[in-house]
Amino acid sequence: MKKKHYTLNKYLFIELLATIALIVLTLFFYFFHIGHRTPIKIGATYMTMNNEFYPILNEQIANKINNKNDLLLSRDPALNQRKQIEEIHSFIQKGVKAIIINPVNGKSSQLNKALKEAKEAGIKIIVVDSPIKNSKYIDCTIESDNYHAGQLDAKYLLSQRKHGKILLLEHKSAISGVERIKGFTDTIHKSKYAKNFKIVKRLNTYGQSETSLPLVTKTIKEGTSFNIIMSLNDRAAIGALAALDSTKYPHRVFVYSVDGSENMKKMFSINPNIKATVAQSPLKMGKVTTKVVYRLIENKKVPKKIIIPVDLINQKNLTQHNISGWQ
Structure with missing residues (x-):
């Protein structure tokens, strides 16, 4: 009787060891595979x-x-x-x-x-x-x-003003920026007030505030008059706003832009020149x-x-x- 009981325990022990070994091998191959997967x-x-x-x-x-x-x-x-x-x-x-x-x-x-x-x-x-x-x-x-972004800015402008002198801040090699400006100008030109608006200058700012700041400053010092700015993005618009402040530009300017950046949204409450920015995500x-x-x-x-x-x-x-x- 004791021999039979011993034999049964022996087989149970061997079966338990085999089960544990199988689990260990499965986990080993799983983690080996995951750990050695070549990253894409x-x-x-x-x-x-x-x-x-x-x-x-x-x-x-x-x-x-x-x-x-x-x-x-x-x-x-x-x-x-x-x-x-x-x-x-x-x-x-x-x-x-x-x-x-x-x-x-x-x-x-x-x-x-x-x-x-x-x-x-x-x-x-x-x-x-x-x-x-x-x-x-x-x-x-x-x-x-992008084209619709320019349209939205122009439509909002037209809801506020029926005439004006427009300064465009562009990035000529970026098709997104070109499309935004085109959406804006097309909408103005197709409106019944088209003859009342004039584009006085186009500045190639590369969408950078450090580029738009000196370019807008130079434009002001040269005597170019404008009361509307359409910027391809918020960074160029912020540079233009800095130029207006630093030169103490005497005229009220309505500024329109594209991005919906954190900096631009925060400036709405402190700078009345900012009228709109079109948010992208x-x-x-x-x-x-x-x-x-x-x-x-x-x-x-x-x-x-x-x-x-x-x-x-x-x-x-x-x-x-x-x-x-x-x-």
Whole structure:
């Protein structure tokens, strides 16, 4: 009887050891596989990080990519087209699976040549915020409704004024900026008050406050008179506001812009010159971009173009928006 009981315990013990060994081996292979998964490399290059829109956009993308244990290589060409092209070549050499690009110059043939090389290397290409004129090598373009942003500013202007002298703050190599200004001017020209408005000057500010400040200051000192400013973005608008203050410009100026940045929203309460900014959302753009990137890497279909809606912010509806950050 004792021998039979001993034999039974022996088999139970062996079965228990086998079960434990199986569990240990399963866990070992699981964690070995997870720990040794080769991260997917994704490249991102923005025209400049000297604009809070792009760091916020990049942060959204980076968070989601990092959560998947993959690697985002972020680059800042600082508005230098040659440097951005070098960054693309570097991405190709590093073996990225996708490139997210916000082009310094959306009309550049040299940039298209670099993107062609990336495409031929099997890399997916996603354009964000500002489109590229030749979309032949682009898998998806994700942008705000830039033309409509300009329209919204113009319509709001027309609801307030029926005449005026307009100073335009542009970024001629950024198609997004060109579309915003065109949406604005087209709407003015098509209105019944078109003859009452005059564009007195166009300044190529590159969307930077440190560029718009001296250019607007020079324009004022040269004697150019204006009472309306339409800016392609908030950074250039803020530089213009600083120029108005520093020169003690004697006339009331209505300022319209695009972005809905935290700085601009906070300035509504302290600067009566600010009339409107059209809000775009780097938070939403980041989420959409990441989703598109992985669908493309998995060889799934995505739309050729994705347009993210915009809305106008003014003094009346300011409290409906997040004043302490981006939307």
